[in-house]
Amino acid sequence: MAERHHATLQDASISSGDKVTLHAWLLTPRNPNGNAVILLHGLSDNRIGMTGYAELMLEHHYAVLLPDARAHGASGGALATYGLLERNDIRQWFEWLTKHLQSACVYGLGESMGAAQLLQATGESHFCDVAAESPFSNFHEIAYDRVGQFIHTGPWLGRTLFRPVIELAFAYGRWKYDLDLSAVSPESTVAVTTTPILLIHGQKDGNIPVRHSERIAVRNPKIVLWEIPHTDHCGAISTAREEFESRVIAWFEEHRRPVPDCLTLSRPTAKC
Secondary structure, three states: OOOOOOOEEEEEEEEOOOOOEEEEEEEEOOOOOOEEEEEEOOOOOOHHHHHHHHHHHHHOOOEEEEEOOOOOOOOOOOOOOOOOOHHHHHHHHHHHHHHHHOOOEEEEEEEOHHHHHHHHHOOOOOOOOEEEEOOOOOHHHHHHHHHHHHHOOOOHHHHOOOHHHHHHHHHHHHHHHOOOHHHOOHHHHHOOOOOOEEEEEEOOOOOOOOHHHHHHHOOOOOOEEEEEOOOOOOOHHHHOHHHHHHHHHHHHHHOOOOOOHHHHOOOOOOOO
């Protein structure tokens, strides 16, 4: 893919605040537009799952960073924390990318778990804007869904009969791992963020129902929500590829900053 688009491909790594080594690929187009995008994958996936989105961004001359989330792919870490620790990981990647490429704008695009982590990171990082597809609204709500999906009842069972079990699981996480998963809440972060947010969600999402994005959207009147008919989990690029591309790129372009001439040179690390 890098060869097709005449882009350079290089390995990148950082050490997180809790001393976990995180790995990524950086793709830099031959004719950069001076901006960059961080692409964040879903649960049980890795950066390879985002290469289709990377190719789309390269076609529009964006530099692309594809990290492996902690406890995924080549990155270290014993546990995924769904944004509790990852929000700081993303902030560090943001700072690394800003220093390494000196981009005029850094954008974010996340899918599923990566979308939820990205939304929580808007409270930590100064993205020009972000696009998030199929995020969950908070960890309690997705836990209710998971119980219902297991026995095909919907989220009501998790909210009622199984609620004590879920609360016990949250308490165990605090005791065993010192992780307060009740604080994992993209909707709470976006309620106070100033980062422009485009939410994307399939109306037929059987993994994370569309009500999650609807809950997030009502917390901030500046959020734009695009619901796609006849589309399952993270399926926009498959069922509505041209519209997905046009909407996301237009969203990025709408919030871009002026790009200094030195950032569009063939060597994007040139000092401005």
